[in-house]
Amino acid sequence: MSAAKSSAAIRYTTLRLAIFIGCLVVVGGLVQVGALPKGLGDSNYVWVVLLALVLSAPLSFVLLRKQRDAMSEQIVTKVDEAKARLEANRSQEDGAVQ
Secondary structure, eight states, X not given: OHHHHHHHHHXXXXXXXXXXXXXXXXXXXXXXXXXXXXXXXXXXXXXXXHHHHHHHHHHHHHHTHHHHHHHHHHHHHHHHHHHHHHHHHHHHHHHHHO
């Protein structure tokens, strides 16, 4: 079960990176054929990367909803377990002092 939970974050991150790389390739191609402006002076690479980031963010938000939900469930579960362990440790310490 732990392996399945850890794979939710890895899968989300991998898919997010894949969407960014896809946008980077598409934007780079559009800049090279002249469909998009090349930027100012030597800013071509910065322009392409920034435009790819701007395009990949909303795409990731829409396309990766299920993976994001699975990852957030994983995080909530781990936080709840940590809180329960902390409370159990506190109650053990209180019992030892009395």
